[in-house]
Amino acid sequence: MYELVIIGAGPAGMTAAVYSARKRIATLLLSKDLGGQVLWTTGIENYMGYQFIEGFELMQKFEEQVKQFPVEQRIGEGIASLSRLDGGFEVRTDSDQSYQAKAVIIATGKRPRQLNVPGEERLKAKGVTYCAVCDGPLFAAEKVAVIGGGNSALEAADDMLKIAEHVYLVSLTPLTGDQILIDKLKDASNLTTFLEHEVMEIEGSSRVEGITIRDLKSSEVTKVVVGGVFVEIGLIPNSDFAKGIAKLNKLGEIEVNCSCETGIAGLFAAGDVTDVPEKQIVVAAGEGAKAALQAHRYLRRL
Amino acid sequence: MAAKEVKIYSTPTCPYCKMAKSFLAANNIPYQDLNVAEDKAARQEMVSKSGQMAVPVIDINGEFVIGFDQAQLKEKLGL
Numbered sequence: 001m002y003e004l005v006i007i008g009a010g011p012a013g014m015t016a017a018v019y020s021a022r023k024r025i026a027t028l029l030l031s032k033d034l035g036g037q038v039l040w041t042t043g044i045e046n047y048m049g050y051q052f053i054e055g056f057e058l059m060q061k062f063e064e065q066v067k068q069f070p071v072e073q074r075i076g077e078g079i080a081s082l083s084r085l086d087g088g089f090e091v092r093t094d095s096d097q098s099y100q101a102k103a104v105i106i107a108t109g110k111r112p113r114q115l116n117v118p119g120e121e122r123l124k125a126k127g128v129t130y131c132a133v134c135d136g137p138l139f140a141a142e143k144v145a146v147i148g149g150g151n152s153a154l155e156a157a158d159d160m161l162k163i164a165e166h167v168y169l170v171s172l173t174p175l176t177g178d179q180i181l182i183d184k185l186k187d188a189s190n191l192t193t194f195l196e197h198e199v200m201e202i203e204g205s206s207r208v209e210g211i212t213i214r215d216l217k218s219s220e221v222t223k224v225v226v227g228g229v230f231v232e233i234g235l236i237p238n239s240d241f242a243k244g245i246a247k248l249n250k251l252g253e254i255e256v257n258c259s260c261e262t263g264i265a266g267l268f269a270a271g272d273v274t275d276v277p278e279k280q281i282v283v284a285a286g287e288g289a290k291a292a293l294q295a296h297r298y299l300r301r302l
Numbered sequence: 303m304a305a306k307e308v309k310i311y312s313t314p315t316c317p318y319c320k321m322a323k324s325f326l327a328a329n330n331i332p333y334q335d336l337n338v339a340e341d342k343a344a345r346q347e348m349v350s351k352s353g354q355m356a357v358p359v360i361d362i363n364g365e366f367v368i369g370f371d372q373a374q375l376k377e378k379l380g381l
Contacts, residue, residue, distance in 0.1 A: 039317035056317045076372040125356035125368065134316035135356050137339030138349075206353065228355070 002028045002072075003299055004292075005091055005101035007079055008238070010036025011281045012271025013107035014062040015288035016295075021069030023296040028072045028099060030079070030091060035059030036109045037235075037272065038281055040131060047281050058281070074099075079108070079241045088266060102302060103295045106242055106254060106262075106269040107288055110235035110279070115147065119202035123229075127208025132156035132230045141165050144228035145211050147199055149173050153232035154181040160230065161188050168224050169193045170213055172233075194222070202229055237273045249275050260291035268295050306379060308333040309361040311348040315339075318370040319358040325372065329381055 004020050006013050009031035020027045033039070041055035050058065066073075077093040084090075088102040112130040114120060120128055129135040132146070136159055144164045146157040149171030158181065160167045167190060174195055175182050185191055194213055200221070201212045210225045237252045246262045246269065247255045253275040260268045270276075270291035271284035308326065310333050312319035326333050336344040338357060352359045352366045360367040362378045375381075 033321075035317070039321075056320050125354050127355050129356055131316065131356075134313055134318065136315075137313050138345060138355050138357070140342075140345075207355065 001088060002026050002099065002101040004028070004103045004105065004295055005030055005089070005099055006105045006107060006292075007031065007082075007091060008036065008107035008109055008271070008273070009034045009066075009073075009075065010038060010059075010107065010109045010271060010284060011062065012109070012273075012284040012288035012291070013105070014059075014066050015285040016105050016107060016270060016292040017066050017071045018069060019289050019292035020295065021066075021071045023292070025292075025296060025299060028074065028101065029066070030074045030077070030093070030099060031108075032076065032078050034063050034075055037111075040133065041281075044281065082106075082241050082245055084245065084264075103266040103268070103299055105260075105288075105291045105295055106239070106246070106267070106273060107271045107284075107291070108238035109272045109284075110237050112231065113234045113236045115199055115202075115231055115233065117199050117201055119204065120231075123202055123204050123208050126206060127204060127227055128202060128229045128231065130231050132159055132232065135228075136160055136163055136230075139164050139228040142227040143168070143225060144230060145170055145224060145226045146230045146232060147171075148232035148234070149175045149177065149195070150232070150234060151177040151181060152234075153177065153230075154185065156230045156232050157191065158184055161185070161191060164190070164228070166190045166192070168226060170197050170199060170211070171195050172198055172216070197222075235272075235279075239273055242269075251275075259294045260287060261294060266295075266298055268298075305332070306363050307361075308379075309336060310334070311336050311338050311344060311352075311357055311359040311361070313337065313339040313357050316357050322358045322360060322370040322375070325370070325375065329379070331379060 003026045005028045017029045038055040081092045089104045091099045143166045145168040154177040157169045196216045197213045203210045214221050254269040256274045268291040270287040272279045338345040367374045
């Protein structure tokens with residue numbers, strides 16, 4: 001049995017790993033990937049110590065720092081379940097590996113929200129994408145739809161205007177992103193915006209061929225021919241496996257107090273998966289440190 | 303055993319492509335990197351051979367691994 005299992009290796013999880021190793025806690029870092037959401041961030045200008053750094057590079061630096069300490073790592077596996085057992089917890093992974101620990105820190109972050117409309121699942125990686133920055137160039141000179149009205153949707157639309165033949169921006173609400181981004185788009189000749197429209201279906205057999213959208217006010221249905229659909233409608237917490245054990249708020253975030261405690265003895269949570277306000281790298285890293293120090297205090301008392 | 307021929311279809315901005323390339327490098331696997339953001343022919347080749355419109359796509363002796371799937375890469379590369 002480990003003393004501590006940290007689930008998730010983004011800024012919160014990796015910082016927690018460094019802090020726990022420095023307290024000589026026998027720690028296992030268990031995660032789907034190293035870096036989490038930061039990997040998808042291109043440029044970072046607000047993580048102190050770096051005036052500018054790419055997300056991928058910053059996470060490599062975190063990883064190198066974790067490696068300076070004796071932290072056991074199991075990377076590449078998703079978490080299936082978390083349950084309580086006598087004297088601690090059991091974590092099961094997707095491939096049914098079981099790990100036991102006296103204390104657990106959940107730092108699993110968030111993932112892109114899906115539309116949950118017909119055709120989406122079937123056409124994933126066949127024109128439906130959640131990473132505009134990755135797959136955008138594949139749609140050169142095609143017509144594409146960007147779904148969403150926040151900053152990530154506006155950034156994706158702005159990027160795609162330079163690459164694609166035409167961009168259709170479809171938002172459930174009026175645009176909610178920063179004014180500076182809205183202004184950037186307003187004179188584009190190859191942009192058509194559908195505000196207060198919902199996506200009803202993504203069509204296509206082996207590849208995306210179009211979308212069906214509906215005007216929320218008039219209920220008018222429109223079909224739009226596109227070869228790509230970029231879904232940028234926000235994030236949801238990776239807390240499904242913790243549902244039965246920790247308390248979640250209505251957004252699915254794990255509720256914690258200011259010491260990263262979940263209310264279950266020995267179970268802590270940190271970073272974007274929690275209800276702590278402000279989803280920022282520097283905040284998540286700080287929360288990871290707090291969670292590890294609190295876990296140390298807890299383990300010492302056992 | 304003859305070395306496996308490994309090709310990675312990638313874009314310069316995709317983090318999973320970078321991770322896949324560092325994974326191959328760390329395991330001393332030589333690979334050909336095809337930047338599908340610039341190289342149209344490679345883009346078409348990727349789509350027609352693998353049916354995928356998402357990167358990375360990794361071609362190992364004609365078998366495809368979609369995304370940075372470490373378990374599959376290890377299996378197909380015999381690591």
